[in-house]
Amino acid sequence: MSLLSMLTPLDCALLLILVYLVKSVGTNQQSRIPPPQHPADPIVMRNYTPLELQAFSGKDGGRVYMAVFGDVYDVSAGRSFYGPGGPYENFAGRDASRGLSKNSFDVEMLADPKGPIDKLQDLDDEERQTGREWAALFASKYIHIGSLVENEKS
Numbered sequence: 001m002s003l004l005s006m007l008t009p010l011d012c013a014l015l016l017i018l019v020y021l022v023k024s025v026g027t028n029q030q031s032r033i034p035p036p037q038h039p040a041d042p043i044v045m046r047n048y049t050p051l052e053l054q055a056f057s058g059k060d061g062g063r064v065y066m067a068v069f070g071d072v073y074d075v076s077a078g079r080s081f082y083g084p085g086g087p088y089e090n091f092a093g094r095d096a097s098r099g100l101s102k103n104s105f106d107v108e109m110l111a112d113p114k115g116p117i118d119k120l121q122d123l124d125d126e127e128r129q130t131g132r133e134w135a136a137l138f139a140s141k142y143i144h145i146g147s148l149v150e151n152e153k154s
Contacts, residue, residue: 047149048072050095050113057093058083065145067095069135070117073142095148098123101131117150 007015048065053072056065063076064083075082075092082088088096090105099109101123111118123131 067148100134
């Protein structure tokens, strides 16, 4: 007597279902793994002047960069906050150090990108602490892509 002849119709049905499930799980696992690929637009660590940084305001779907205490971050992952239409959009493509330190979104908090980098010398201890907390948040959440340096003198 063979093994198949000993199986009941219910056993055969359950066996077929089991084989189908095992096969489909294996197929689904393979289809969930995307093929490896290089980033479409790799980011290279470099220096940015305030004038260069302006090009990264997120307009037209581009990247959103911000400077905080001399460090430049790609905040594109937070586009809904920092990009066009977001509550922090004033800071996109700019040095946000003063505004973040003072918890102010006012345009007056932004240094002229054609002028020197704001040295923030007039901040009080509480404002400096607030700025350091923001800087730590950016460092832990976003990709550090460079440093903010003075515009070239013409």
